[in-house]
Amino acid sequence: MIQLAIVDDDPVSVRTIHSYIDRFYKDTPEACHVTEFRDGADLIRDYRSVFDIIFMDVEMEQSNGIHVARFIRERDSRTVILFISRMAKYAVAGYDVSALDYILKPVDYYSFEMKLRKALHYLEAHQEKKIQISLDGSFVWLSTDEIQYIEVYGHRLVYHTATDQYEAGGSINALLKELEPYHFVQCSRYCIVNLRHVGQLRDNDLTVGGITLQVSKRRRKDLVDALMLYFGGRA
Numbered sequence: 001m002i003q004l005a006i007v008d009d010d011p012v013s014v015r016t017i018h019s020y021i022d023r024f025y026k027d028t029p030e031a032c033h034v035t036e037f038r039d040g041a042d043l044i045r046d047y048r049s050v051f052d053i054i055f056m057d058v059e060m061e062q063s064n065g066i067h068v069a070r071f072i073r074e075r076d077s078r079t080v081i082l083f084i085s086r087m088a089k090y091a092v093a094g095y096d097v098s099a100l101d102y103i104l105k106p107v108d109y110y111s112f113e114m115k116l117r118k119a120l121h122y123l124e125a126h127q128e129k130k131i132q133i134s135l136d137g138s139f140v141w142l143s144t145d146e147i148q149y150i151e152v153y154g155h156r157l158v159y160h161t162a163t164d165q166y167e168a169g170g171s172i173n174a175l176l177k178e179l180e181p182y183h184f185v186q187c188s189r190y191c192i193v194n195l196r197h198v199g200q201l202r203d204n205d206l207t208v209g210g211i212t213l214q215v216s217k218r219r220r221k222d223l224v225d226a227l228m229l230y231f232g233g234r235a
Helices: 011-024 040-044 065-073 090-097 109-125 172-182 217-232
Strands: 002-007 032-037 053-057 080-085 101-104 130-135 138-143 149-153 156-160 165-169 184-188 191-194 198-202 205-208 211-214
Touching: 002 011, 002 040, 011 032, 011 109, 032 040, 040 065, 053 065, 053 109, 065 080, 065 090, 080 109, 101 109, 130 165, 149 172, 172 184, 172 191, 184 211, 184 217, 191 205, 191 211, 198 217
Parallel strands: 002 032, 002 053, 053 080, 080 101
Antiparallel strands: 130 138, 149 156, 149 191, 156 165, 184 191, 198 205, 205 211
C-alpha cells in the first residue's frame, strides 16, 4: 500500500488534492492511504519515515515547505517530495532538497495525474530489498537502501553501511547480479557501490557516504552512464 501525505494549510487545496488521489485510485482504493497535515510542523513533529510520497505546500502560515523538506531530507532520503505552490519561483529551490517535481496552483487533475505517475514510477525504479547475510552462524538482514558499498577481500565480502560493517563469504559476481536491479554498480574489480549514496565523481575518485573509493579505468564509463541515468531520472 502506498502511503501518501498532504501538507497544506489551505483546506480547499487539501480537499482538491485528496479528491484527485481518490480519482486516481478509484478502481483500487485499497492501494493507498492518505494522511493530511495542516502545517509542516505537524508533519515533522516526531517524524518517522513512513510516507512514500509527500505533497508539500511551500508557503504555509506557520512554516516554510522548503525548510520542512530540508528537515526531512536530513533524516529520510527515500521519501518522494512534490512541492505545491502558486509561485513558480520555488521550483528551483526544490532541487536543493531533492524534490522530484513541482505542481503549480491552481492544480488541474491531468497535471496532477502526470506528476503522481512520475512519482510512482520513481518509487518502482528505486524500490529496496532485504538481503540476508550469514555471519558465522548468525544472520542479519540489510536493506539495499542502507548498504553504501561492498568491498571484496579474497573470498570475503565486506558490506558497509553508515554505522556498521558486516563481513561474510560470497561471490562478487553473484552478489552484483542480485543487486543490479537496486542500482548497484561495480566501480572496480573489488568494489560495488550503491548509486543512491554517491556524492561526487572527480576523475577516478568516487565519494560514497563520505568515503573516497577508486574507480578503475575499465569501469568508469559504465559507472558514469549509470549515474547519469539514475540521477537524471530523478529530475
